[in-house]
Amino acid sequence: MKHKSQSINRRGLLVTAAGAALATASTKGRASSVAIKGHIKQSIVSWCFSSMGDKWDIQKQCQVANELGCVSIELTQPANWPILKQHGLTCAIAPNGMPGAPYVKGFNNLKYQEEVITRTTKMIDACAAAHIPAVIAFTGFKWRNAEDSSSGAMTDEEAFDNCVVGLKKIAGHAEKQNVTICLEHLNTRDDSHPMKGHPGYQGEDVDAVATMLRRVGSDRVKLLFDIYHVQIMNGDIIRRIEEYKDIIGHVHTAGCPGRGELDESQEINYPPIMKKLLAIGYEGYVGQEFIPTRDAFAGLREAVTLCDV
Secondary structure, three states: OOOHHHOOOHHHHHHHHHHHHHHHHHHHOOOOOOOOOOOOEEEEEHHHHHOOOOOOOHHHHHHHHHHHOOOEEEOOOHHHHHHHHHOOOEOOOEOOOOOOOOOOOOOOOHHHHHHHHHHHHHHHHHHHHHOOOEEEEOOOEOEEEOOEEEEEEOOHHHHHHHHHHHHHHHHHHHHHHOOEEEEEOOOOOOOOOOOOOOOOEOOOOHHHHHHHHHHHOOOOEEEEEEHHHHHHHOOOHHHHHHHOOOOEEEEEEOOOOOOOOOOOOOOOOHHHHHHHHHHOOOOOEEEEOOOOOOOHHHHHHHHHHHHOO
């Protein structure tokens, strides 16, 4: 039996390793790539760094992406795609084109479904023309008037039936254009900030969302597996990655709780999760979607290093 002083804390070991990697990178200068392995295709989620923290413009985001070895700036508008191309980057997943908060009005509500299909179709066409692989989608809020909780809630059965009908209407076009629609599961537990949780969102149970997506029956309609949201609502992340390996089309990260950096203050152990993604043969992108609470570059560099397994 080892003496207590000789025991090694697993998380401490990970943090130490990440710190050593960061120190090495800093000695080589900020222009060096941190993601030296590159087995995981990492992406910067634009809104986190354009509207939060240090508020980088698109040029700065591209500069940082290249410095850190990321290959994409995602959820940025089509007007920015030529700039990404100039920097040798892509947009891993496009926004859905809905005005305002894009997750409020979704495929679940017949009142908004036609608009959602129209705007998503337009974005699919833009993606196809620019060789962008995916577009995001949402179930929407459960209220019959999505912006008024007093309007009454749809049952999950009704809402998911509506989602299946709507997604089937657009799936054929996505298949023709070789663009994948990735519908995101979101948590409803965190009500502390509009982008940390989404009380009222219909697709709060990742298992139910996955079952619904399989009913659509299209290789171009998949799940956006957000590790942060899954941890809050369902947990058992690695097992769920195995269970849904055939329908995971995109992945997001963030520290939990709080949607902050992927550091030692949060509860998710990211390296084994990244290794599981590689083990199932996942070839898509992993988007860093945390809200910076300190120096954005340092936090992003730490996250990229941690996920570079």
